[in-house]
Amino acid sequence: xxxxLHMTFSMTTPILFAGIGGxxxxxxxxxxxxxxxxxxxxxxxxxxxxxxxxxxxxxxxxGTLVSILFSLIMVLLIDRFGANLYIVGLATNxxxxxxxxxxxxVLFNSKGTIMFSEIPKMRLxxxxxxxxxxxxxxxxxxxxxxxxxxxxxVYFLLSKTRFGYNLRAIGKNREAxxxxxxxxxxxxYVSFMMSGLFCGLAGASLSxxxxxxxxxxxxxxxxxxxxxVVVSNGNPLxxxxxxxxxxxxxxxxxxxxxxxxxxxxxFSIPYILTILILVAHSVGSRGSMKPNxxxxx
Amino acid sequence: MRxxxxxxxxxxxxxxxxxxxxxxxxxxxxxxxxxxxAFFLGPFTNLYFFGNMxxxxxxxxxxxxxFSAGFVSGYFNLGLEGQVYFSSLVATILGLQxxxxxPYLFILILPVLSFVVGGSVSMISGMxxxxxxxxxxxxxxxxxxxxxxxxxxxxxxxxxxxxxxxSATPYLPKDLSFPNFEAxxxxxxxxxxxxxxxxxxxxxxxxxxxxxxxxLVGKNELFSRYGGVKVERILMISAFLSGGFAxxxxxxxxxxxxxxxxxxxxxxxxxxxxxxxLISRNRPLFIIPASIFFAFLEVGSQMASIFGxxxxxxxxxxxxxxxxxxxxxxxxxxxKGRRR
Numbered sequence: 001x002x003x004x005l006h007m008t009f010s011m012t013t014p015i016l017f018a019g020i021g022g023x024x025x026x027x028x029x030x031x032x033x034x035x036x037x038x039x040x041x042x043x044x045x046x047x048x049x050x051x052x053x054x055x056x057x058x059x060x061x062x063g064t065l066v067s068i069l070f071s072l073i074m075v076l077l078i079d080r081f082g083a084n085l086y087i088v089g090l091a092t093n094x095x096x097x098x099x100x101x102x103x104x105x106v107l108f109n110s111k112g113t114i115m116f117s118e119i120p121k122m123r124l125x126x127x128x129x130x131x132x133x134x135x136x137x138x139x140x141x142x143x144x145x146x147x148x149x150x151x152x153x154v155y156f157l158l159s160k161t162r163f164g165y166n167l168r169a170i171g172k173n174r175e176a177x178x179x180x181x182x183x184x185x186x187x188x189y190v191s192f193m194m195s196g197l198f199c200g201l202a203g204a205s206l207s208x209x210x211x212x213x214x215x216x217x218x219x220x221x222x223x224x225x226x227x228x229v230v231v232s233n234g235n236p237l238x239x240x241x242x243x244x245x246x247x248x249x250x251x252x253x254x255x256x257x258x259x260x261x262x263x264x265x266x267f268s269i270p271y272i273l274t275i276l277i278l279v280a281h282s283v284g285s286r287g288s289m290k291p292n293x294x295x296x297x
Numbered sequence: 298m299r300x301x302x303x304x305x306x307x308x309x310x311x312x313x314x315x316x317x318x319x320x321x322x323x324x325x326x327x328x329x330x331x332x333x334x335a336f337f338l339g340p341f342t343n344l345y346f347f348g349n350m351x352x353x354x355x356x357x358x359x360x361x362x363x364f365s366a367g368f369v370s371g372y373f374n375l376g377l378e379g380q381v382y383f384s385s386l387v388a389t390i391l392g393l394q395x396x397x398x399x400p401y402l403f404i405l406i407l408p409v410l411s412f413v414v415g416g417s418v419s420m421i422s423g424m425x426x427x428x429x430x431x432x433x434x435x436x437x438x439x440x441x442x443x444x445x446x447x448x449x450x451x452x453x454x455x456x457x458x459x460x461x462x463x464s465a466t467p468y469l470p471k472d473l474s475f476p477n478f479e480a481x482x483x484x485x486x487x488x489x490x491x492x493x494x495x496x497x498x499x500x501x502x503x504x505x506x507x508x509x510x511x512x513l514v515g516k517n518e519l520f521s522r523y524g525g526v527k528v529e530r531i532l533m534i535s536a537f538l539s540g541g542f543a544x545x546x547x548x549x550x551x552x553x554x555x556x557x558x559x560x561x562x563x564x565x566x567x568x569x570x571x572x573x574x575l576i577s578r579n580r581p582l583f584i585i586p587a588s589i590f591f592a593f594l595e596v597g598s599q600m601a602s603i604f605g606x607x608x609x610x611x612x613x614x615x616x617x618x619x620x621x622x623x624x625x626x627x628x629x630x631x632x633k634g635r636r637r
Binding site: 031033073077080081082083084086087088090091092094095097098099101102105106111220223226227230263264265267268271272274275278279282283 | 325373375425429430431432434435436438439440442443446447449450453454568571575608610611612613614616617618620621622623624625626627628
């Protein structure tokens with residue numbers, strides 16, 4: 001049981017980070033399907049740089065930078081050149097998939113899995129005193145605690161600051177905000193860069209603790225994160241709850257698979273759940289986060 | 298006039314993507330000349346390679362047609378991968394069970410069956426969109442993943458051929474396969490199926506009420522509703538056609554090349570199909586050259602990794618460049634503005 005709990009929180013972290021990233025573009029009216037790709041790019045480059053420098057912080061920084069760079073390409077093409085939001089998102093996913101494997105082949109002459117032995121082992125932290133009930137939350141990596149902390153900060157940012165209010169208002173009615181003299185473009189660019197930033201952290205939190213990179217390592221987590229964005233209605237705390245739920249089901253399916261070597265069908269459990277939750281959400285409230293008109297068709 | 302401009306823009310995008318390929322190969326390769334030669338000329342060096350390029354374009358014609366059939370009415374089908382894979386598994390199962398007695402009949406039945414299977418799967422996402430307002434962009438992709446897992450668990454479980462060194466089902470009955478043109482590698486009769494589907498879709502889109510309404514819904518949903526078009530019905534038909542054509546892609550491949558279901562044989566057909574549909578700008582007839590172009594990229598990248606020092610993933614990156622640019626209407630205007 002304790003093992004599943006531990007796996008749940010480790011599985012939650014990348015989904016949560018990517019979900020926070022998707023939330024920023026989501027509330028400003030853009031459904032960012034490139035989360036998966038941004039995450040994958042950072043997973044590779046952060047692990048690679050951490051391996052070269054032997055420094056986790058530098059690696060995370062580098063991976064996040066790559067991820068932000070690609071999110072800037074996305075928003076530039078969408079905003080400046082009128083490209084379709086979804087197609088540019090697909091482009092990012094495809095580029096990430098191709099570029100990571102291609103670079104693996106060029107640098108390491110191998111495909112599949114790369115072990116990065118020069119990445120320092122991550123220390124597990126015990127922030128809570130022994131003997132207290134919070135003790136069960138001890139023993140995770142810095143990424144896991146950072147994810148929770150950032151969720152709280154983003155909650156504050158989105159619901160208590162002018163920036164958050166404006167971003168929401170842009171998602172609701174872009175034209176009105178332009179007429180109010182708000183620099184809408186600036187907000188959109190920032191929201192995409194935030195997407196890049198947090199997907200970057202998501203990718204780093206995936207590969208660095210494992211000290212390895214596997215081809216297509218994100219394996220659909222970006223899409224699950226996208227679902228948490230849609231059902232969270234723009235609230236980071238709700239997003240946190242759904243991330244934990246999906247983290248739990250991912251952990252459970254992995255656990256069942258390793259324990260009993262059952263059929264690969266077990267891996268589809270989290271995805272079946274996503275569909276059910278999407279339906280339940282839409283029955284509960286009538287579609288509150290429709291993609292911006294720019295994204296349609 | 299507008300058509301001419303669009304055509305030039307498409308040519309521009311193709312050129313830019315090829316320039317990207319040249320740049321990447323020149324930077325990375327230790328022997329750029331032979332890698333470049335393998336990439337660009339490889340597919341044309343002999344009839345066998347050329348035939349294989351044409352063979353690879355067949356499933357892309359179907360997936361391209363599939364994405365296009367949804368896209369004209371604004372239905373964004375990202376579940377192509379799953380629809381291709383799952384439909385071909387269903388067709389394989391039926392072929393294995395019943396194909397022995399009437400193989401020639403089943404050559405016709407299996408593609409139709411996979412059309413219905415793929416279409417039905419896609420209609421689930423259509424229904425979720427209409428009834429629950431769930432974006433098909435997400436639901437179709439997720440359902441696609443579920444189907445791929447489901448198909449893989451069947452291939453590795455009850456349907457696995459124990460004697461085969463790879464994960465695959467047993468072979469279909471001998472006569473249950475397309476005749477192929479031996480001089481051209483694996484090229485098979487499926488190409489005629491593809492041409493017919495494209496012609497039918499071309500006529501539907503340009504000459505029929507259904508096609509007109511599909512395009513109308515895609516351009517302006519509100520206006521078409523106001524004009525009395527049953528938008529929901531049109532969307533469902535689009536979703537069905539979209540998944541249906543995708544469903545045929547894999548089955549035609551199995552009947553023509555593999556003669557059994559091999560794990561992962563169709564991975565990538567869906568994404569390639571989207572690229573084909575976008576670059577042909579929803580005109581069915583242009584799907585033929587567009588499919589051949591993307592088949593060329595795939596085969597060229599393979600050639601460059603066999604006879605040079607590239608990897609097949611090169612084609613994914615080139616494809617991504619096409620995706621980045623293909624809907625960016627402003628990109629060439631920007632260059633023009635700069636020059637002035």
